Amino acid sequence: MESKIAVTALSALAQENRLDVFRLLVQAGAPGLPAGQIAERLGIAAPTLSFHLAQLKHAGLVHQRRDGRSLIYATNYDGMNALMSFLTENCCAGDRAGCGVPVCEPQSARLVRRKSKGARS
Amino acid sequence: MESKIAVTALSALAQENRLDVFRLLVQAGAPGLPAGQIAERLGIAAPTLSFHLAQLKHAGLVHQRRDGRSLIYATNYDGMNALMSFLTENCCAGDRAGCGVPVCEPQSARLVRRKSKGARS
DNA sequence: TCCATATTTCTATAACTATGGAACTATATA
DNA sequence: TATATAGTTCCATAGTTATAGAAATATGGA
Numbered sequence: 001m002e003s004k005i006a007v008t009a010l011s012a013l014a015q016e017n018r019l020d021v022f023r024l025l026v027q028a029g030a031p032g033l034p035a036g037q038i039a040e041r042l043g044i045a046a047p048t049l050s051f052h053l054a055q056l057k058h059a060g061l062v063h064q065r066r067d068g069r070s071l072i073y074a075t076n077y078d079g080m081n082a083l084m085s086f087l088t089e090n091c092c093a094g095d096r097a098g099c100g101v102p103v104c105e106p107q108s109a110r111l112v113r114r115k116s117k118g119a120r121s
Numbered sequence: 122m123e124s125k126i127a128v129t130a131l132s133a134l135a136q137e138n139r140l141d142v143f144r145l146l147v148q149a150g151a152p153g154l155p156a157g158q159i160a161e162r163l164g165i166a167a168p169t170l171s172f173h174l175a176q177l178k179h180a181g182l183v184h185q186r187r188d189g190r191s192l193i194y195a196t197n198y199d200g201m202n203a204l205m206s207f208l209t210e211n212c213c214a215g216d217r218a219g220c221g222v223p224v225c226e227p228q229s230a231r232l233v234r235r236k237s238k239g240a241r242s
Numbered sequence: 243t244c245c246a247t248a249t250t251t252c253t254a255t256a257a258c259t260a261t262g263g264a265a266c267t268a269t270a271t272a
Numbered sequence: 273t274a275t276a277t278a279g280t281t282c283c284a285t286a287g288t289t290a291t292a293g294a295a296a297t298a299t300g301g302a
Contacts, residue, residue: 003140010135013208015290016128023124023210035249045292050250052290069248069299084205087134089144136260156279166262171280173260190269190278 001086005060009083012059017044018052025062025075032074034067122207126181130204133180138165139173146183146196153195155188 013019020042025032033041039049053073056062060079065072134140141163146153154162160170174194177183181200186193 003137003144007135007137007140010131010140011289014128014131014135016124017290019124019128019131023208026209036247039249046249047251047292047294048290051292054250066299069246071249080208084208087144087201087205088147132259138260157277160279167279168262168264168281169260172262175280187269190276192279 001082006083006086009059009061009079012055012061015052017042017048018056021049021052021073022056022061022075025073026080028074030074032065032072034070034072036070038073122203127204127207130180130182130200133176133182136173136176138163138169139177142170142173142194143177143182143196146194147201149195151195153186153193155191155193157191159194 013022021038035049035053039046057064061076062073063076134143142159156170156174160167178185182197183194184197
């Protein structure tokens with residue numbers, strides 16, 4: 001990850017409404033939520049929410065899929081993890097042992113990974 | 122950590138100069154760096170850097186100490202870890218197993234912690 | 243085709259943020 | 273005390289971002 005991309009991701013999260021949206025989606029997990037439901041739960045006007053969702057999407061933190069008339073948004077765990085890894089890169093003067101790389105993915109993906117590679121540190 | 126505090130921290134990181142400063146300090150580790158050296162290494166004008174360092178400090182991401190005429194800045198690893206934990210809170214619909222909490226602290230602190238508590242899931 | 247629903251894009255406005263020159267404050271040394 | 277060094281605060285300016293009303297687009301169903 002490059003610095004400018006990280007700034008885009010951090011800017012996307014650095015706003016109260018968007019941070020709320022993101023955390024709601026992180027908690028919702030893989031199934032995600034339709035825009036209307038996000039708007040309702042968080043009390044955000046539709047055009048405002050649309051603007052914020054576009055930012056999160058552009059930053060690679062969420063992705064969008066259509067289901068009939070609804071647009072469903074869900075966390076992009078890869079984007080989120082890339083950001084966290086970038087922030088902790090070369091942490092503690094290059095001595096990384098013990099500085100666990102942040103990981104958060106849908107459970108199914110985690111189980112697959114756990115079987116195939118050793119992962120973290 | 123509360124949402125507004127997280128937004129402050131994320132806003133602090135969501136700017137190219139500040140992100141560069143922060144990462145430089147993350148990599149410098151506990152000893153930190155004097156403001157002048159940060160300015161020189163990153164090519165940022167003194168008043169501009171001072172403005173950015175103040176933001177990072179206010180956000181709890183770095184701390185400042187004086188050494189003679191120099192003001193030394195260093196990463197506040199607690200602040201950084203609190204932010205990352207906040208972002209991954211209740212990750213994957215509350216099923217947290219495998220979603221490692223990001224941890225990055227000076228090595229000495231880590232060793233102490235490792236002996237005293239089990240830590241990370 | 244017509245209508246309702248879900249969401250986005252357009253637009254103007256108000257609010258916030260970054261920048262660096264000039265002036266200031268703090269510390270050290272002679 | 274005078275001088276130099278290290279860094280900060282003040283200030284004006286330029287640029288960016290958030291907001292929601294109105295209009296537009298996309299989908300599904302009668």
